[in-house]
Amino acid sequence: MLIQAQDIQQVGNAMMNMLHEDELAIINDFYGAVKSKDIEKIDELFKTLLAEVESHFQTEEEMMKQSGYADMQMHKSDHDLMRKKLEKFHKRWEVLKGPKEVQGFLEKDFKKWYTGHVSKWDAQTAPHIA
Ligand SMILES: [Fe+2]
Numbered sequence: 001m002l003i004q005a006q007d008i009q010q011v012g013n014a015m016m017n018m019l020h021e022d023e024l025a026i027i028n029d030f031y032g033a034v035k036s037k038d039i040e041k042i043d044e045l046f047k048t049l050l051a052e053v054e055s056h057f058q059t060e061e062e063m064m065k066q067s068g069y070a071d072m073q074m075h076k077s078d079h080d081l082m083r084k085k086l087e088k089f090h091k092r093w094e095v096l097k098g099p100k101e102v103q104g105f106l107e108k109d110f111k112k113w114y115t116g117h118v119s120k121w122d123a124q125t126a127p128h129i130a
């Protein structure tokens with residue numbers, strides 16, 4: 001397991017908490033496939049994760065937009081940073097099929113970003129959006 005449920009801060013918006021909870025299962029499944037070097041499963045779950053993350057980010061951005069949240073651009077910039085990294089590592093995966101590299105990214109970068117993003121940006125945004 002890469003991230004435990006209690007590592008992710010609950011924020012003041014039920015929709016956001018639901019998005020995080022659903023995504024957590026996929027993140028941990030993906031991490032399991034990466035650790036067991038199951039190439040086919042990584043192929044499949046990498047795409048599932050990318051789609052899930054995109055829908056998570058877009059839902060939050062749409063809620064911020066509709067509520068006219070003042071710091072939306074800063075929050076979105078932090079999403080964009082992770083969008084770019086995921087895209088980069090997915091492209092490298094498609095060519096190299098190297099589970100070690102993906103494992104390193106998940107353990108050293110993604111986990112810290114994810115829990116930190118929720119504690120900072122999502123927690124700060126939650127009370128301001130519908
Ligand atoms: Fe979020």
Ligand SMILES: [Fe+2]
Binds near residue numbers: 075121122
């Ligand atoms: Fe966010």
